[in-house]
Amino acid sequence: MVVAHSERATLRVGDVFLKVDSDQARIGVEVEAMALAPVPTPKVLWHKPPVLAIAAVPGTALGRLGEPSTASPAAWAAAGAAIRRLHDAPLPPRLGRAGRGLDELAADLDGECEWLVTNGVLPADLVTRNRQIAEAALRPWAPVFTHGDLQIDHVFIDGDEITGIIDWSEAGQGDALFDLAILTLGHEENLDDVVAGYGTDVDLDVIRAWWSLRSLLGVRWLSEHGFDPFAPGCEIDVLRSARARLP
Template sequence: MGGVDKVQVVIAHEERATLRVGDTFLKVDGDQGRLDVEVEVMRLAPVPTPEVLWRRPRVLALAAVKGKALGRTGQPSEASPTAWAAAGAAVRRLHDAPMPPWTGPGPEQYAAELDHECGWLVTNGILPADLVDQNRRAAEKALRPWTPVFVHGDLHASHVFVAGDEVTGVIDWSEGAQGDALRDLASLTLAHPEHLGNVLAGYGGDVDVEVIWAWWSLRSLLAARWLVEHGFDPDSPGCELDVLRAVGTRSTPDLTRRRGR
């Protein structure tokens, strides 16, 4: 039938699903509160976000943003270093903005989850115990007190869209809250560590790169079981298990050795 847009399943699991029909994205969520938070966080964020087209109980319709994703896991990024720096500058604007009222997990909650997730990885033979222990030791550096800021909370490179060297939109705000600035920077560069220097150049200020590395380990340790149980493969190239295996190979480039928040 001519002129009829296909329905594309972007993501689907037992908690939520996202469909695309033409230039409209439909987010269906079992938790209405999560959709309400997402809309409010987008309203507060000082960066480009998708236009809300309409809302119904447990369904949110959003307009597609212009441009292409900054990067995709397992694929080299086609975005320029300047675009990555622009993403870093956008993250800085977000982190400097007045915070939303919602508080994300703190160090104590992450530490409690870490016990369970590390045990699961070893018990199920996902990774050798010594590698899990090495990453757990690395991750503990992220479990320090931090000054909360306005965070996206799930800032994958695939959630940042650029056209040329400009950020045109940031999507998927359901985890927006008060949280650790360095978690956002770590999530953005998790699958693209070669662009960490570009992101930090745009972000500015003093940043403790070793805490970003710690978040790479912490985030990967905490995410692996959820990904497996929801039908995703954390062992795909560039994904969480690759990140965990690389823990012993990290070095500190002079241009990204920065201390601070």
């Protein structure tokens, strides 16, 4: 078992990953996105609802949230270059996770902030300061082809080369800086290398805003699905680091 929660499960059998998901639309998005993406993706072996079988990609993950990455600066830059190729590709037909409307996103953010404070999960000051930082992400953006869940352990490398990007179920039209932010969440020290590989002007304040926004939105979901946002280097530490950067 690789990962399992109430929405889906992923199992590994040898060099084959079996993704079990009752939401066939989500599986369909993943298959379609992998076919369209101009970056290395897993090979689809077969698809028999509710199971999608894909081949393992070679190499190792770029890193893990909460752990120092041992990948080279060149590997991080290669990840940035791969993301740029994706973002420059023709738009997929539907909105993805990174394409949520600003009003919906702001309402969800306000609701989660209220829940965090009301339930005593986090200090009000920590939530308020990060809510202020997150505001910069709530701005108009031009849609690009986004992965939508570009966590560091979804990018695989062999040396300094990208060998595969996995887990495309949230892909679609969205905000380019969302992808860059999710990849570098908890790994701020690698942001400059990613941006260098990406090869264009990037608003770093918006990326930092997405770090705060993503972490604020994720605490409750992670806690309710068996993950620990309080683990060292994870979402709560990201929020604390963001507050520390403020004057």
